Amino acid sequence: MFGFLKGLAVTISQLPKKKVTLQYPDVRPQWPERFRGIHQLSVERCIVCGQCARICPTSCISLSGTRGEDRKLHLDTFDISFEICILCDLCTEVCPTEAIKMTDEFELAAYSRDQLYKNIEWLHENYVRHDGAKELAEAERPAALVGKAGEGRD
Ligand code: SF4
Numbered sequence: 001m002f003g004f005l006k007g008l009a010v011t012i013s014q015l016p017k018k019k020v021t022l023q024y025p026d027v028r029p030q031w032p033e034r035f036r037g038i039h040q041l042s043v044e045r046c047i048v049c050g051q052c053a054r055i056c057p058t059s060c061i062s063l064s065g066t067r068g069e070d071r072k073l074h075l076d077t078f079d080i081s082f083e084i085c086i087l088c089d090l091c092t093e094v095c096p097t098e099a100i101k102m103t104d105e106f107e108l109a110a111y112s113r114d115q116l117y118k119n120i121e122w123l124h125e126n127y128v129r130h131d132g133a134k135e136l137a138e139a140e141r142p143a144a145l146v147g148k149a150g151e152g153r154d
């Protein structure tokens with residue numbers, strides 16, 4: 001009986017305190033700016049230097065490219081095996097063009113190990129959802145502002 005009352009006292013003492021749990025997945029956590037989540041890749045920015053693959057401590061990045069008529073290297077394939085990626089951030093630190101960056105996404109649970117192998121399309125789509133969407137919004141902002149400025153003149 002004493003144990004029950006003691007437990008009840010602990011429960012009641014916590015009631016007025018701020019909640020630390022979230023109604024996930026309806027409410028998503030707000031991560032710090034430098035949170036190391038799963039990667040995004042901008043195919044246009046990648047210069048196929050291979051530094052990310054060379055520095056990766058688990059060798060989970062593989063990529064290939066070909067030289068185009070403009071004599072520049074263009075990315076053909078880029079794969080990350082999230083089965084062995086330790087989200088250490090080294091690949092993004094060395095990338096000279098910020099083509100590969102980390103996002104605040106963290107949900108990678110899958111029923112099969114094969115699904116943890118992400119290719120260039122998947123990684124680029126992740127870019128489109130994150131920085132790509134932000135860059136598009138930035139590019140469109142001046143036009144939107146011009147539209148708003150003209151509204152009040154009539
Ligand atoms: S985060 Fe680390 S382990 Fe993962 S791909 Fe980049 S360098 Fe490799």
Ligand code: SF4
Nearest residue numbers: 046047049050052095
């Ligand atoms: S370090 Fe950056 S630019 Fe170089 S291959 Fe990797 S993603 Fe591309």
